[in-house]
Amino acid sequence: MRILLVEDDALLGDGIRAGLKLADYAVDWVRDGEAARLALLDHAYQACLLDLGLPRRDGLSLLGDLRRQGHQLPVLILTARDTSADKIAGLDAGADDYLTKPFDLLELQARLRALIRRAGGAATPTLAHAGIVLDPASKRVTRDGQEVALSAREFTLLHDLLRHKSHIRSRSQIEESLYAWGEETGSNTVEVYIHNLRRKLGVNFIRTVRGLGYRLGDAD
């Protein structure tokens, strides 16, 4: 799960990044509006946390441009501006949620989960396929009611596949969602995680589509 964090304050940005990492998000952190625009051009994110008062480019104008270009990315505004007028302006500019500083880290995580779930078109908090149920909040996965122990990366990969149930996910797409900038990725790490997931969830749960990537199959 890859998140773009746009926050100009060093201390706060560092805190949010650390807090989201605890929830196994891959976080790209940029500190001004222009850098955010460039990051959005280059990468696919599951959500964006956006501060409003930014150097070089204001958060609201960035958001406005994003929506004008038809970008569907879930955006949560995270700001010290706390009047109703500010919130209305933010939501009307295309934000999906609005949180004022200071905020509770756990609440931020929950709101992010809800945003990402909704963006995937689901209202129920858990994702299920062929007897496998994934709960993003508690980070638990069950197979036919039995809990399955997964590593953080395995969990994130499974979450990604479940959110794109009917799609084929390429290896680079999966890597995008697994790693933030600067995190080293081995050449075959995705294959290792897929192998582990198959071992734990059933060989046919994940199918390889030759030359294209992976998709969910039927459990055996």
Place this chain on the structure above:
Amino acid sequence: MPDRRGRPQSLRRRLLRTVGIAAMLALAASGALSYRQAQHEAEELMDGHLAQSARLLLALASDRQDHLADLARPLATLAAAEASGYEAPLEFQIGRGDGSLLLRSQDAPNASLLATPGYTVIEHDGHPWRLLTVASSAADYRVQVGQSIRLRDRAALELASQAVLPMALISPMLLLLIYLAVRRALKPLDDLAGDVAARSPANLEALPGHRAPLEAQPLISALNRLLIKLRETLDRERRFTADAAHELRTPLAAVRVQAQVAQLTVDTDDRRRALAQVLAGSDRATRVVEQLLRLARLDPLADVARAADVDLAEIARQVFAERPPDGEGRQIRLRAADRPLQVSGDAELLRIVLGNLLDNGMRHTPPGSTITVFARRDRHQVALGVADDGPGVAPDELPRLAERFYRGRAARSEGSGLGLAISQRIAELHGTCLEFENLPGGGFEARLRWPGWRRSPAG
């Protein structure tokens, strides 16, 4: 306007009293004058009447000297006349030139007919009487007529009263009119007072002046100017409070998030790091609060409290000596004049300004830049400041630099956003100005400048 006991006096009462008293005095004086005039006229009228009667009697006596006795009865009616109106009863004596009496009314005063012709006043029946003695031209007859002055006075009084009465009737009406006029004239002032009294700090709109009288216009303009100033001050305070809250909110949010990270993480290194960040965040919040307090303390001052002769070159040397360490390879230089540059000011405050300027220079230049702390003299002006060879500031941002909490578009938010605002305030207290300039050859300079500087005798 305070009275002798220091209480404010009512303009209305004062006007009413003054105008009322003046009107009443004028009425009374004119009444008294009319009364005297009327009385005098009445006297002359009566005297004329007396003279006419005397001459008539004289003519009668000359004409009918043989039948005077026959006239006694009809002439008695003169004396018997009712004492009413202007017809006061008339007593008379008629005699010959030698003083012998020919005829007299019943109650005529017993005065000699040989008295000098003319008016006299005598005592008769215990009352004063007005007597007129006349003699015929041939001096063969003399006539004396008299009237009781009391009765004459009564007639005169009646006449005079009629002249004064309307004035007495007018006076209450006049007082009422004065009261109404004063009240009406002062109503715009009352309205103005009511309008001002009804104001709340939330409503500082200008007072409407079109209905107020000319005399109140300067007051209204002054009030409106005050209202505008008040509104600006309030707006500034409101904005400042909002900005201050915002400035504190960010480090507090950071502290909270980092504390939660420390609480949630299982990794010892992560926890140690998060806790270090908590400390850094609380330090920053403290710094913002300190700067806010410093600004709050400087704000109400009108000038420097402890002004002394200060050497700008020495201040530059001190700030340079205490410069903060720079881990990014910036080179900091000192360019201070060899000879003292004396100005009147507070050395402590000037050090704060120069320290802030140096901080800013280091924060807003790329690593490896050269920053110069300077105190220089240029003919008749001296300047204290910091210059760098960095990228400078966008021209449209220059005027806003010293605004509270303003940060340039390219800036990061580690500063409190108050340093230049504080410096600006200190500059104002020193009667000088804080200037920013993009240098022609590249780079940026911020300085305090004293124009019209003259070397003091001590320096």
